[in-house]
Amino acid sequence: MSAVSFKKVSKFFMGKCALSQLTMEVPEGKVTAFLGPNGAGKTTAIKLMLGLDSPTEGEITVRGTSSEQLGAGDFESIAYVSENQKLPLWMTVQRYLDFCRPLYPSWDDELEARLLEQYQLPMKSKLKHLSRGQLMKVSLLSNLAFRPKLIVLDEPFSGLDPLVRDELIGGLLEFSESEGWTVFISSHDIEEIERLADHVAIIKDGILQSNESTDSLLARFRRVLVPLKEGAEVPAGISKEWFGIEKAGRFLTFMHDRWGEGALRKLQEELGEIVDGEVRGEVLSLRDILVALSKNPQLKR
Amino acid sequence: MKNLRLIVLRELDHFRGWFYLLLGLAGFTVLLHVLVLTILPGMYLAEFLVVMKSYVVPGVFGILCAMMGYADSPEHGSHEFKTRPVRLKTLYLGKVTVIAGTAVALVLVQALMSWFAGFPLGLWKLWVPLFLVGLGFFFLAALLRPTIFSALQLVVVIRLPWALGDLWHVFLRGRDGLAIYPMSFLALSFVSAVYLFGVFLAKNSLRKRYLWGLFIPLAALVVGAGVWLLPVGQRVVSADLIEGSLEERFRPELRFEPLSNGMIRLEVIEPKSDQGAIHRLRFESRVVELVGEGGTMRRIPIFQRSYSSFDSSEEDELLMALGLVPRYTEEQLDRIVTYTPNSRLVVSGSRNFEIPAELRGQSLEIRSEGVASYWETESLGVLPIRVGKKINNKNLSVEIVDVDDGKYLISLRVHARNGARIRLGAFQKNLENPSLPYGEIKWLTNHGVIDGMSTVDIMKVDIHKSQIEESPEVAVLHLFSMTYRGVAPFRSKSVLFDGKKSLEKRQLMKADYPIRPSISATESE
Numbered sequence: 001m002s003a004v005s006f007k008k009v010s011k012f013f014m015g016k017c018a019l020s021q022l023t024m025e026v027p028e029g030k031v032t033a034f035l036g037p038n039g040a041g042k043t044t045a046i047k048l049m050l051g052l053d054s055p056t057e058g059e060i061t062v063r064g065t066s067s068e069q070l071g072a073g074d075f076e077s078i079a080y081v082s083e084n085q086k087l088p089l090w091m092t093v094q095r096y097l098d099f100c101r102p103l104y105p106s107w108d109d110e111l112e113a114r115l116l117e118q119y120q121l122p123m124k125s126k127l128k129h130l131s132r133g134q135l136m137k138v139s140l141l142s143n144l145a146f147r148p149k150l151i152v153l154d155e156p157f158s159g160l161d162p163l164v165r166d167e168l169i170g171g172l173l174e175f176s177e178s179e180g181w182t183v184f185i186s187s188h189d190i191e192e193i194e195r196l197a198d199h200v201a202i203i204k205d206g207i208l209q210s211n212e213s214t215d216s217l218l219a220r221f222r223r224v225l226v227p228l229k230e231g232a233e234v235p236a237g238i239s240k241e242w243f244g245i246e247k248a249g250r251f252l253t254f255m256h257d258r259w260g261e262g263a264l265r266k267l268q269e270e271l272g273e274i275v276d277g278e279v280r281g282e283v284l285s286l287r288d289i290l291v292a293l294s295k296n297p298q299l300k301r
Numbered sequence: 302m303k304n305l306r307l308i309v310l311r312e313l314d315h316f317r318g319w320f321y322l323l324l325g326l327a328g329f330t331v332l333l334h335v336l337v338l339t340i341l342p343g344m345y346l347a348e349f350l351v352v353m354k355s356y357v358v359p360g361v362f363g364i365l366c367a368m369m370g371y372a373d374s375p376e377h378g379s380h381e382f383k384t385r386p387v388r389l390k391t392l393y394l395g396k397v398t399v400i401a402g403t404a405v406a407l408v409l410v411q412a413l414m415s416w417f418a419g420f421p422l423g424l425w426k427l428w429v430p431l432f433l434v435g436l437g438f439f440f441l442a443a444l445l446r447p448t449i450f451s452a453l454q455l456v457v458v459i460r461l462p463w464a465l466g467d468l469w470h471v472f473l474r475g476r477d478g479l480a481i482y483p484m485s486f487l488a489l490s491f492v493s494a495v496y497l498f499g500v501f502l503a504k505n506s507l508r509k510r511y512l513w514g515l516f517i518p519l520a521a522l523v524v525g526a527g528v529w530l531l532p533v534g535q536r537v538v539s540a541d542l543i544e545g546s547l548e549e550r551f552r553p554e555l556r557f558e559p560l561s562n563g564m565i566r567l568e569v570i571e572p573k574s575d576q577g578a579i580h581r582l583r584f585e586s587r588v589v590e591l592v593g594e595g596g597t598m599r600r601i602p603i604f605q606r607s608y609s610s611f612d613s614s615e616e617d618e619l620l621m622a623l624g625l626v627p628r629y630t631e632e633q634l635d636r637i638v639t640y641t642p643n644s645r646l647v648v649s650g651s652r653n654f655e656i657p658a659e660l661r662g663q664s665l666e667i668r669s670e671g672v673a674s675y676w677e678t679e680s681l682g683v684l685p686i687r688v689g690k691k692i693n694n695k696n697l698s699v700e701i702v703d704v705d706d707g708k709y710l711i712s713l714r715v716h717a718r719n720g721a722r723i724r725l726g727a728f729q730k731n732l733e734n735p736s737l738p739y740g741e742i743k744w745l746t747n748h749g750v751i752d753g754m755s756t757v758d759i760m761k762v763d764i765h766k767s768q769i770e771e772s773p774e775v776a777v778l779h780l781f782s783m784t785y786r787g788v789a790p791f792r793s794k795s796v797l798f799d800g801k802k803s804l805e806k807r808q809l810m811k812a813d814y815p816i817r818p819s820i821s822a823t824e825s826e
Contacts, residue, residue: 050384072386080384088311099307103386 002061003028003150003182004049009058011044011206018044020206022058026184026199031176033197033214034186035290041206042186043084046154049184050080063150076104079143081136082154089128093121093138097145104146112145118171133164140168144175151176153185157192165192172196194286202293209293214286221289222259222281224267226252232274244292255292256281304387308395311382557667557796564653565798567669589654592666592795599657668795681780686711686764697782704764711762711778 004026011019019041026032036042047053049060051070060067065074088096101107116123119137127135136156143151151172157165169192176183176196187193200217202210210217224242228234228250245254256263259281267279284292382392558566567589589601656665684692684699691700703712764776 052383072388075384075386078384088307090310091307095307099304100385102304 001028002026003063004184005061006045006049007059007061009045009048009055009060011041011048011053012056017206019048019055022203022206022208024201024208024211026182026201028182029180030198031172031183031185031196032199032201033190033193033286034184034201034203035190035193035286036186036188036203036209037294038188039205040188040203042188042203043082043154044206045203046082046152046184046186050078050152076106076146077149079146079148079151080154081139081143081152081156083156083158084154085139087127087135087139090126092124092126093130094123096127096138097142100142100145107146111147112141115141115144115171119167133160136160136164136168140171144171147179147181149182151181151183151185153183155187156185157187169196190286190290197286200286202290204294217289218283218286220257220259221284221292222256223284223288224254224256224259225280225282226267226271226275227277227279228252229274229276232276234274244295250276255284257292305391305395305398308382308387308392309398312395312399557798559798560653564655565667566653588670590668590670591656591660593660594663597660599660601654601657665798666795667798669793671791673791679782681782683777683779686776686778692780694782699780709764711764713762 002025006022006024009019009022010017022041022045034042034045044053048055049062049067051067054068062070062078063074070078088099091099097112101112119134119141121134121137121141122130127138130138140156153172157168160168172183172185173196175181183196185193185196194214197214200210200212200214201208228247230250234245234247234252242254242256245252247253256267264279264281268275271279558568560566591599591601593599679694681692681694681697681699684690684701686701686704688701688704691698693699697715700714701711702714704710705712762778764778
């Protein structure tokens, strides 16, 4: 079942396309990473999802409600944390939590206390006197304490130091696993997302490039290393499934996006006698896959 | 509701920066003004305060509205509160609380400024409608979506205080105020047209959002029309009052005088009116009715045009082109004012019209219809021409701030204390002109009327050289004011005009004056 469903959603700003025919499902109870370079349309998609703006075309459903109809009742179970979020900086941490608490019937005081202890926040300081990391902690705390069903995070970790980042990710991982919350997290920097995401959607220039489970994505992409015989030349017109072909010394390297037993066999047939030794397929990181997809839009699937 | 207090604080927080900026600007302006005061004599705190309350205070209100819209616009606003389960009702209640609180604070500031500037009256007339209209706009917008504000912010900042100022004029002056309203009406229409053009240039969702921007111009038009239709704004005086004045106070005479070129002159004369505290009527004929021998009747409309030179402005031309009455129509039959030896005014005015061809050479019955403006005239008294001399009444305060003997020029500082239409005039004894042995009248207010509470003006008056030279210590101005009270329709009695007789210059078709005035008031419609 999907927590969020995008159906042919497009968004134009002054004639400029920010999102084009985006169709995507966000699976319930999973952590979905929404990846893409800056300006890819991630924040736009999130704003549309939360009803902060209206799509030019298409429809978005969030937990069974159209995004444009989301009201106070729906937001009682939706958490939203964004890097651009303007918190009321004149409030103290205590006052801010006091403000949020009565809005949510499901606010969990014990969880709040636990998170406060974990994050070590100065309760009497005004938000404007906190560091960026502390602000993000406050924001996250105020969004986790009511035990939301859907957590939307827009670039939550950008500009944070690794320690804070690890702490926040650790917390999120813990809750998403133990509570079964649906997490939708956008980022242009994917290293920290890799260990978090069950599902990955990749977007570029407003167009969805890939949308599948992390395991499936990691399984089908490989960097292939082919040792060549002395003086061997790479034949012209080789498989279209290869991309990013490079020849360094006696090794031919390229990317493959349909890796598997069949792919290996086919490869050995195509290269035939020029191979000198074992052909290896190295596992790629999400980052490498994102870079490969960004450079080779023909790989869209 | 639990969070109302914090939401109010949040709203305040959103425009805190602007507030500081305005406060800084105000402080700087005060400082500048103090400097100017010490350098330039003749400038007063009152003038400064008037400017402040006329422009700065509505400006603050406009910026406030805009900032509150900005706070919730999708592009710039705080997503924090839009993605929290804050009920819209609570959010808007917070906004309304802020607007209402600020409006009250501004009214207090305005009242203080006005009090310092010497305007104790009429404040509510500006601020109550301003507040209500502002609040009305706000509620209207609140019923729609928060995004409405983002599109409206520019219009609000630029246009709203201006439009409200216009409405205030209409409110104070009734129908007469409309004479200036059409200019704003045109401006508003222009703004709307530009806006519409922008809407159709914009794409998709922007178009939808900008369309909401039509709300304010349209709402302003609707409110304007509403005020126009309100009977409260018309200041119509009763026919009885005019009839009473005609009977008791003075006896104006309506005469039709044939001219040699086949024209007839319609003339109103008010002989021997009291110069002191009298109620005066000014007759403005709109239509002349001619009834021929066979019962043929023709109604000749009189061209609505002020013919006193200083009133014939471009604005009048434009308004006439639009079919609207010029601004100060009470001038129309008011040409000659003389100051007679027995301290009485003689006011007369005339208008020529042509007898239609089919009625020429017949005996005609002639009568006229029009509107009588009702003015209260009051002598302010005699003001010695010396710096610092001051004279007051309940409506006006006049002070001599400079006497330039070399140029024979007096500078008067005039405060009008309420929203009434007031003319200020002065007599000056003229010793050189034998035909006017008691001097001539000078209208000090250039357009005949002071714009009520918004006016603190420095006015210049020429004084006669001989008066100063001959006896500077007794040189005086005799000041008087005329306060507009309203209008009532009138109809003259019929007079007979024998067109068969030869036209003689002195053949006056007098009414039954002095037994009864030839003009009678008709019931107000």
